[in-house]
Amino acid sequence: MDLTYSDADQAFRTEIRTWLEDHLASADWAGLKGLGGPGKDHEAVEERLAWNQHLAAHGWTCVGWPVEHGGRGLSLWQQVVFHEECARAHAPHGVNHLGEALLGPTLMAYGTAEQQARFLPPIREVTELWAQGYSEPDAGSDLANVQTRARLDDGGAEVGGEWVLDGQKVWTSNAHFSQWMFVVARTEPGSQRHRGLSFLLVPIDQPGVEVRPIEQLTGGSEFNEVFLTGARTGADLVVGEPGQGWAVAMALLGFERGVSTLAQTVDYARELDTVVARARANGSYDDLVLRDRLATLKVELSVIRAQGLRGLSSAEPGADSVFKLVWAGWHRRLGEAAMEVAGHDGLLTRSADGSAYDLDDHQRLFLFSRADTIYGGSDEVQKNILAERVLGLPREPRP
Structure with a gap:
């Protein structure tokens, strides 16, 4: 295994290092250095969001995404270089890791063309943030024990109906400032374990969704409880086939x-x-x-x-x-x-x-x-x- 970097990789390192040094020296961003990250996600959320949108405006988000989906199409080693240089520059931590690194690649692999067109641009532009609706009180490490349920209401929307969700999610990172959540829910009555689950895209800002931050020993509230009581999302916002959500959910974890x-x-x-x-x-x-x-x-x-x-x-x-x-x-x-x-x-x-x-x-x-x-x-x-x-x-x- 060759762990050395090519001349092209080193040139790219110089490019991103110089860009970060120049922009983080600005009065607009210098005060944000090092903010955010594990245990500190509560720090300067709005300011870090603005920094992420600044990166997006200069083409520095979703750098590993294919060019056809709006990314830079960087090689694996160049992606490593990019993230290492961000860390070395003490750049503020991102606010949309779940959208950019997890959901985006999952939609590219399993989503419809319509889903990709609707959701990938706002992820890349950091105008819509995502939370992960996986864990439940009795389904943490044992994710196949998911009990949140969703049923299809054919008359709930103008076209195609809606999914109606009821259940509880917990340890939901950043749900308190996200606009959307990808949810693993049981859509086939009587199904057990990994069978009969679906992978749904659910808007958070609606009457049927209640987000309760969980205060941690570190003083922040990165994690949340999320209660779904008749929450709704479009029938077309299931990723992959209904009932086959386990494969999609596991693929997403592979990107994590x-x-x-x-x-x-x-x-x-x-x-x-x-x-x-x-x-x-x-x-x-x-x-x-x-x-x-x-x-x-x-x-x-x-x-x-x-x-x-x-x-x-x-x-x-x-x-x-x-x-x-x-x-x-x-x-x-x-x-x-x-x-x-x-x-x-x-x-x-x-x-x-x-x-x-x-x-x-x-x-x-x-x-x-x-x-x-x-x-x-x-x-x-x-x-x-x-x-x-x-x-x-x-x-x-x-x-």
Whole structure:
């Protein structure tokens, strides 16, 4: 496997690095550097949306999409370069990852020409934001246990009828500022498990949808509960065939761990550097055991990046599951090391006037990283995938 970049890739790196340096130096955007991201999605949402629309106006969204769908058609390595340079420039984090990286490619693969024409341009232009309606109170890691139901009301719309949805979704990222949600719902009465599910596109701003933010330990409310009570969407807004939504839902998850996820190792390296700097400043770096622990984290991160590149370039079975396991576990260990470095200060919260609950960056890192091994596919699920689908071991007993 050749992990080197071609001259053309390096030239592209120079192009995007120069563009980011020039534009992030502007007074309009300089104050947004580093805002957003896991555990901090509540930060400067409107300002980050404006930055994303600025990127779109200059052709820097959906860079990996095919040219015929409005993207730049960049190669895999150029996409890696793009996301790495955004991370290195400390650009504000995006607000439409679910639309650009997950739903967009899914619509290209499974959507109708009409669906592509309706939804891809607003995703590319960042004028419509998307949330993911998968998990439920009893269907998290076990997604096939979805109980949200949708029935077709033939008389509910002027043309073709409408789907009427009832149920509850939970851990719905960014639903509180999104306009649309893609929903996995059971559309065949009496069906069980992965059979009889459909993949629907549902507008959030309607009377039948209630969004309740879930306050997290980090102080934000990135996740939400979403209640669907007679919510409606057009009969033509089912992606793929009705009842065959499981295949569409799984295909979407396959897009989840792409090049943008790999680029988060740049952010992780920056976080590690801040932990090391704090250790040097407060003297804990003199502890040889702790110093060895920090050095191990640095070496491991280099290996994780190589593993991610290898998985992207070779499409080995189970590579995305391996990558999820290793980066999630590493990030949790970084959070634990950060608290060890912080010492007693890591136990304290403070604010300017001493009254509010406020976290420093390392406290937030520790608390949010506890969820890394759960969201986006828990460790247990990833290990089962590798055991059963890659190694061919017997299936774990199902209820």
